[in-house]
Amino acid sequence: MTVELGQFALILAFAVAVLQMIVPMIGAQKGWQGWMRFATPAATAQVLLTAFAFAALTWAFVTSDFSVKLVVMNSHTDKPLIYKISGVWGNHEGSMLLWLLILAIFGAAVAWFGQYLPERLKARVLAVQASISVAFYGFTLFTSNPFERMPIAPLNGQDLNPLLQDPGLAFHPPFLYLGYVGFSIAFSFAIAALIEGKVDAAWGRWVRPWTLAAWSFLTVGIALGSWWAYYELGWGGFWFWDPVENASFMPWLIGAALLHSAIVVEKREALKSWTILLAILAFGFSLLGTFIVRSGTLTSVHAFASDPARGTVILLILGFFLGGGLTLYAARASAMEAKGIFSLVSRESALVMNNVLLAVAAFVVLIGTIWPLITEIAGRTVSVGPPFFNAAFTPFMIALSVILPIGSVLAWKRGTLSKALQQLWGAAVLAFALMALTWVVTGGHSMLGPVGVLIGTWVVAATVLDTWARTGRGTIGGRLQRLTRLPRADWGKAFAHIGFGVTILGIALSLSLLKEDIRVVQVGESYNVGDYTFVMTGVHDLDGPNYITRMADIEVSQDGRPVTTLHPEKRFYVFAGMPTTEAGISSNLLRDVYVVLGDPQADGGHAMRTYIKPFVNWLWLGAMLMAVGGGISLSDRRLRVAAGAAKQARPRGVPAE
Structure with a gap:
């Protein structure tokens, strides 16, 4: 009975999502407040119904209900409890239900915490978010029903894939989905902005926390997957440029670019069209990852399914949202007029270079990932492996690492390069000294270690100097006190940049000293x-x-x-x-x-x-520092969801909180 109730709840959630997709959008177009406000209770109902469906499926796994086909295929009575629970999402159908639950949670979070959002924008964001839910509810119910019953219940199940019976893989998919699905909010904000024809500094602040949360979750998910591959597969490596690894890495790169681009929109009202495009692409790459994992088009140890028919449906969903978003972008992007003007040497210019390098690096990974498929269509078999990715991807990361600390200390609008370099000269001296030491230790057989130490130390040391410089002048005691009072966003940026440098050091030293x-x-x-x-x-x-x-x-x-x-x-x-x-x-x-x-x-x-x-553990330490940096930034009051709109939305005479 519980399973049937779960199925019924999922169908009801589907119906609610359809209404949420239509009613608020019409209300926003007509200016009908009641219709626009329908989005909030609809989003709440949708998340409660989906959570009940997910709980029902989890109960079936925990109690070993072998009348459910999914439990038979992915569980066993002798399996430890933690793997019975993780077995819920350790397969295609159950993972799609987890995807839907997270999608509903993010939509409900906008409804609950977006009280300062303009009413029309909020209604349109939740309507677009519901349209994504509708597509995946339909896909799950009609092609991947997790509640399908067995004609005759067997005495026991066939067990979960042994590679997934591991703590790392128990937590890896949920974090990964929190990242994948989190970018849907940035997509919804972008589409809503295109429909309204308005992107301003407040929009940049609204979209930034959601992007930061998604990027942080995705960072943890990728790190857990890498850690699992390192200790579970027994090959001694941490990254193989596998298609599914790449599928999670591409939205991470685009998401990092979007984070930095949204800062420029917020601070200078520049790069509006580019930021909208990145928001569309970030979610588009997430959908592409879903297609790669589930279609069987590309072979991977991480793949959930190899069903071309279901892969075709996901491809249609990808085409609809990505193609529709880009079409709307082409039609409305000209209305996104940039107001901020900046010189070639400025923080804005450095962030533009940051964006270009990250975006191009993502497309390099994309080409390497799908090239075997393209050549197969042309009648040839080509394998693209680590040598290509290492050679093609690494130069972009080196350039990014060199630019990142300099851009952080440049002034907005118009900066002075010589002043920035003067502030960072100590970091440069330390980086070159450690590079020389690494060259001696490794015997000069490879440049990987010395160059990695150079750029990793440069990023870490320059970030430390930049953070210290923000305390001004005076005694050391006074500066230490001011250091503790720095905004959390500054601390978050410092943690994230230091984590990036530590990751570089971990990769370079573990490979060169192996x-x-x-x-x-x-x-x-x-x-x-x-x-x-x-x-x-x-x-x-x-x-x-x-x-x-x-x-x-x-x-x-x-x-x-x-x-x-x-x-x-x-x-x-x-x-x-x-x-x-x-x-x-x-x-x-x-x-x-x-x-x-x-x-x-x-x-x-x-x-x-x-x-x-x-030093191999520095790789995951750096990833965790990046994720912690994202969390610290999110805790900054200025970056709370829709905080940027609070001042605009508050009636005259009403005091701030």
Whole structure:
């Protein structure tokens, strides 16, 4: 009965979304306040109904209701509770329901917290948001129904994909969807602005918090996915330029450009047309990612589904919203007159360069991702892998890293380059000194480490100097007090930029200082990798909750001192009939010792891969700092949702909060 109620709630949410799409839009066009105000209770009803549907499906998984086809295909009675819950979204149908829930939550958040938005704009934003919901409700109900029943309920299920039975993958999709779907709000604001023909400083402030929230969530989602691939797949890497990895990375790049472009709209009322275009493209790339994951067009270990028919429907949804948005943009963009004028050397110009580099980098990734598909249509088979992406993408990030600190200290409208460089000379000296040190340590065999240290240190040190400079002059004690009183938006920017630099350092140092060893190891045998000695003291066969495993015991020492004992595993999930690799990893802030147990050999030994990866954890530390920076900025009162409209909307004589 609970499942049927969930299905009914989803159908009702679909009907409410249809009404929310139509009624407020007509009300905004006619000036009918009652029709415009209908959007708020409709958005509330939609999120409550969708939440009930999601809870009903979750209950079916938790209670192992094998009368539901989705539970049969993705669960098992012996599976741990956390993976029963994550099994709800560890498949195509359930993940679409999660997508709808997050879509409804974002729409309701605009309805609840957008009290200072102009009534017409708010009604149009919620109507556009509802139109996106309508498309995905229809797609879910008619092609991907998560509540489909089994004709005869089996005694047990077929288990969730073993690769998804991991804490990293339990939380990775929700954060990723919060990012993907979050950009729908920026899209809705852009379409509403095009319909009204008005973009001003207040619009830039309204759209910025939503973009910042989506970008921060997407940052966490990408970092969790990278971390999972690093320790779960047993290959020792953190990014493979896989199509699905690229599908999440492209909207992240466009979203970063949109964030910085919206600042220019807010501060200087410039780049209006460009910012609208970025808002459309950010959500367009999110829809493209949905298509790649679910259509089976491009092969990926991360793909949820490989159904060309459903992929075609998603492609039609992508074409409708992206094509319709760009068509409306072409028709109305000329009305987005820019007011701010700025010189070639100014913060605005630096942000324009930032935007161009990020946007072009995103399109480079797009070309590399879809090129195999294009060549296949032409009758050829071409593989585009890491060498292409590394060579084509890296120069844009180097240029961005050089420009970013300088742009942060330039004045608005008209700046002085020599003054900016004078403020940052200490950061430049430190960056070049550490580059020289890295060159000596690595033996000059590769420029990856030295150049990465140069630009990473430059970004981090310059951001620290810029933040310190904002405290003015005076005694150190006084400046420290003023430092604690800096606006949260300034602190958020500092955290995000430092995180970007730390990520660069992590990537460059972990790759340039990597030590790797592959060999067959017998029980009792020892071997050396770098300064570390490894001894395999035993191999055991054990039973897990829903798998059997072969586990090795690897004692690790450094210069004769015991460090740790690692337990790499080869698991086999009986019900799914699938093996997985569980690396043994010893981590700290300076390095990872990473051991992977391979297949048994004819002579009784086991294949063993061993890596020493210095500073690799700085990569995820940097990503978390970027996300934390976004959260700190969101907590700034000036960046609260629609705070920019509060002053305009408040009647005369009514005091501020």
